[in-house]
Amino acid sequence: GPPPAPLIPVYPAAERAVRSLAQAVRYAKWRRDSADPGRVPEYEDIEETAAGEDIDRLLDELAQHADITRSVPLPADDAHALLARYGIHVRPAHPAPDPDTAVRAAARLGYPVALKTTAPHLRHRPDLGGVRLDLPGEAELRRAYAELTDFLGKPAELRPVVQSMVPRGVDTVIRAAIDPAAGAVLSFGLAGAPSQLLGDTAHRLIPATDRDVAEQIRSIRTAPLLFGWRGSQPVDTAALEDLLLRVSRLVDDHPEVVGVDLEPVVVAPHGLAVLDATVRLARPPATTDLGPRRMPAY
Structure with a gap:
């Protein structure tokens, strides 16, 4: 027989039709963007092997005093030295x-x-x-x-x-942690009570790409503060994205690093400063489910 006639959607109000069309446009953009996930950049100044040796030594030392199957915080000097292996420098x-x-x-x-x-x-x-x-x-x-x-x-x-003292800028928070369901997750938000109360934090799976972190810092509701809100000077978002990528690489390269907190990170118009940092280590459990979870683009 003849093919069935195409179905024509009918809406009781123009507003609903516009909302449906907007959803279709967003879905098309998601399909288009998913074809270009970005890249995980390489860094010549990252000392991956030396960092791995440091982690093994530190875990051996921690095992004498703590249960390293659970996460254990590193002493500040050791945490800062490990971060420096990945080009992340904490102000003393x-x-x-x-x-x-x-x-x-x-x-x-x-x-x-x-x-x-x-x-x-x-x-x-x-x-x-x-x-x-x-x-x-x-x-x-x-x-x-x-x-x-x-x-x-x-x-x-x-x-x-x-x-x-460091140049004035926008105080931000960068964290990486292990989620039982999703794996390693990179988080970003502005520092301070308002962001915490509103839950204004953006998350991306690790390993994050350059496209991931560029979208991440722009997706929080308070993102305008980074880009010159009400005449203020825009901050160095390129340096911020680079720092997010370095944290992602550290956690991706070394599964023993189960927690990283950089707070605050003061992002100035030129450059940034990490004023405090904590790192947690643990012996990773055996797993056969490797790699980030991503929605397929059908």
Whole structure:
């Protein structure tokens, strides 16, 4: 018999027809984009073999004191050294258990400096005043130190550090972690309570491509702050994308790295600065399900 007549969609209102057409356009764009997933760049300055040797040594050392089948945080110096193998450089923070030590650290770094607490219960509470910036000299540093300890607690509880100032920019957070269902996941968002409360974080599977991270930083709702919102100067998104790719490579190359937190990462108009970082290691469980999960383009 003759072929069936093509079905013609009918909508009760023009708005529904427009919404349906918009969905079809988005689907077509997804189909088109999925044909070009981007690439995972190569880096001449990455020391993959040396990083693997460091990880084996560190796991042997950690095994003497902890259960390394569970994730164990690295000491700060070891974490920073491992990240440096992948071209990720963390700004040094000098412990300041007393005012005199803080002044000596500031003299080595050069003024102006920042004084901040690193206690876990204060790390994500900038509203409590645990960070003092742009301290221009010894008198201001001693005054800020006294104020912190008067208002927030003893130095042993606050764990204050002195750090050199970096160019102002947008504070961001980069994380990598292992999801039981999806595998290694790279996360990005802006730092601060508003982003945390809104859950304004973008995620991509590892290994991430250059296209993945470019879309990732643009997909959060607060992305306009990176691109010159209300006349502000755009920040160095190329440096930000490069950092995301380096974190992705580290986790992809070494399955023992089960957690990376870079917070905050201050992205300036030119360059960026990683002000704090943690790395967690574990012996990876045996698995036969390798590689990222992706939706096929039918």
